[in-house]
Amino acid sequence: MSLEQILTGLLGGNLVTLLIALLIIISIFLGVRIVPQSEKYVVERFGRLKSVLGPGINFIVPFIDVVRHKVSILERQLPTASQDAITKDNVLVQVETSVFYRILEPEKTVYRIRDVDAAIATTVAGIVRAEIGKMELDEVQSNRSSLIGQIQNAVEDQVDNWGIEVTRAEILDVNLDQATRDAMLQQLNAERERRAQVTRAEGAKRAVELNADAELYAAEQIAKARRIEADAEAYATGVVAQAIADNGLEAAQYQVALKQVDALAKVGAGAGKQTILLPADAIDAFKNAFGMLKGGK
Template identity: 35%
Template sequence: MTLLQSPTFLIALIILVLGIIVVAKGLVIVRQSEVMVIERLGSFNRLLESGINFIIPFIDQPRAITMIRYTRSGEDYIPISSTEARIDRRETVMDFPGQPVVTTDNVTVRINGALYFQIIDPRAAVYEVENVSQAIEVLAKTTLRSVVGKMELDRIFESRSEVNDKIQAAMDEPSNKWGVRITRVEVQDIHMPEEVEDAMRLQMAAERRRRATVTEAEGEKSAAIARAQGERESAILNAEGDKEATILRAQGEQESIKLVLEALGNDIDDKRTVVGYLLGQTYIKTLPDMAKNGERVFVPYESSALLGSMGMFRELSGTPEDVARAASATNSAVGRAAMGGAAFGS
């Protein structure tokens, strides 16, 4: 009997083959970011982390997880269900179809969102929920309807980040029970009925016209204020110029009088004569201006100043013709003053 026909050899060969099969079946290589849930005789045994692992064939079995993913074909979303023995711990995106939502101002909109989640507890994801991806999808849809249904349409457009934060906060507690962490939620597209879009376009156009009108009015207001300020500053400058000119003229007359008085020396009679002459001259020059500025000008009854001035004119004038004209003007003024005051028309 040969060695191949020996029962011992055959038994050893069978044991070797079985050993190879056991090793081949029991050797499991888990890739990075993946994990496997192992059951022994139907009960949870352990988790296989990344690297080389060994299980007992036919006794230890991996527990599969069911995942649903969507593929987009044009405007339609096609769901694809798969059963996977290896659980991916990486962040996964779920782009679920758009959902009709009614806002508080009774506008029906269709919102398409994207959900990012990550499995952090594979055991809970397998044993706490039947289909973790489907559960997350349904939870996201119901939360979206609940959050958006409490808001107005304009606010949804203005505060998308607020909507995302509210949805994520509402999904945190139930998703943690399933061993899933919701990393973020994004509202992608908001589709409205055509009549609502037309109304919003008209509203935006009216708002732009209103802003243009307000801007134009503010510009006109600023221009009017600038003009008024310019006219005010111009009037102030003119008044200051007139004031300075009047002061300079008065100072000049004062200097001229002072020079005349200094030239006369200490003769008091000559100084009185000159002062009376200057006052009378100023008085006479003022009368026409007073008549022009008003409808009626009353000369007071006391005409001694006028007579005195005219007398000084006679003393200072050297020609008979000047004396006669001054006397005639003096008599006429005195006659009118004697009647109680004369009125000069403007």
Template identity: 35%
Template sequence: MENFATILVLGIFFLVLRMFRIIPMRALAVKERLGAFKGVLKPGFHFIVPFIDRIAYVHDAREQVIDIPKQRCITRDNVEVDVDGVVYLKVVDAQKASYGISNYHAAVISLAQTTMRSEIGKMALDDTFRERDKINDKIVMEIDKASEPWGIKFIRYEIRTIEPSANMMNTMEKQMEAERQKRADITLAQGEKQARINVSEGEKQAAINVSTGEKQKRINEAEGRSKEITLVADATANGLKRIAQAIGQPGGASAVKMRIVEQFLEEFGKVLAHSKISVVPGRIAELQAYFQGLSTLTGQTAEAAKPATQQPRSAK
């Protein structure tokens, strides 16, 4: 009797556990009644009829991360590369995720791999490195269309690594080395070109500066000579003017003649002093008469130079 009571209590406890179910916040549960879909149980407390209703599937409602294994792809330019990635998805329809496909995780991996091979095959090797974002967007678009009947929403896809084969890596390293050497040669050539241009520009500017300075120097010298000639001419004109005025004065003509005689004698004395041959005038009488006339002229000049104020007194 006691055993029967114990079994009854355990049976009632088991029925109570089957009648009430608590769905956690992170999950979505699919309820079946007599093997047919009855509804989706959201997080919270739910009543289930024992032996009639049952929880057939429980799906994680959070965003899930699925690792896509590495696979070998061939690019448009026939280069083999190993590509792997990560896909982010979320269950949005628990009914489709339960009855639309048996294992959506395996289906997602296979679909992501085939789509990735297709997109990589449309691009050259260099484009696969430069356009990762475009590849990711295309893969997400294609997978999202194909997985719509599964109740799955693809959020994003990320390519982690793209690794060419060992031979291709060796070839790429040589190509990069050649490209770097090419850029270095181009940079050096451009530097030398710019240096020559700068030197020629400097020489050109220096020549222009020298010619400009020479031109200005000649202009200044010409202006200086012009001013010098002008000043000399003005001074000569002023001197001649004063000489003419002095000659116009009483006794001026005699003074001029005396000055000419003095200059003649001075120059004639210099000739006699430096000459190795005795110079004797051919016309001694004329030279004597010339000096006599000079003495007379000197006396007249002295008389003319006397003060003119004495003449009015003698007139009185």
């Protein structure tokens, strides 16, 4: 055997070995798949769904199984969408919405829907119009959280076949046209004026009630004072009457005489009144008083 034949045989054997080694390396490269934590891989075999690879190291059959789709399972946010809707009381509003979702079953997402973002946006727009059509404008403005919950539940039911979970739906704003805003402003001003009138009327009514209460209280106090005074006079009269009943007419004359003496003393005590004119019967009154005083002693 010549040297040339020996070299040819060695090279041929090494080439086969190299090809086999290369084939093994390619098979390992194609058969081992390391999936990131934030993704899932959809594997096909001869054009049909074979399996879904989760995060970590996975093994597939090289040259037969193919990773056809790499799907992110991170939460996604749809671009802010704006759609017109008509409320139950026929008011045109423009609603801005935003939806957050994530893919749970990639095999459904990639095989059942072509453009998942557009599909979700269209679904949300239809549900928003339907839900707002059931509510009046005041309810849309005041019950926004309830409306958001209804929209989220309705969207979840619609996209369940797509392997998607709607994590959050938000109504960012509810805009009105200028004519509706002007009408609402006029209504608001009218309501404020009505409340102000009611407040003023209630204040006037309360003032009248307070004045009436004050007058009634004053009348009651005056009546009470008069009743007390009458009771005192009645008591004094009763005492005098009892004294007359007990001591006879002399006791009454004695009291009258004392009062006459007291009155004359006060008149005489005045400045510049040294001369006092007395009636003719005044002397008799003094005699009676002094006589009674001596008799009392």
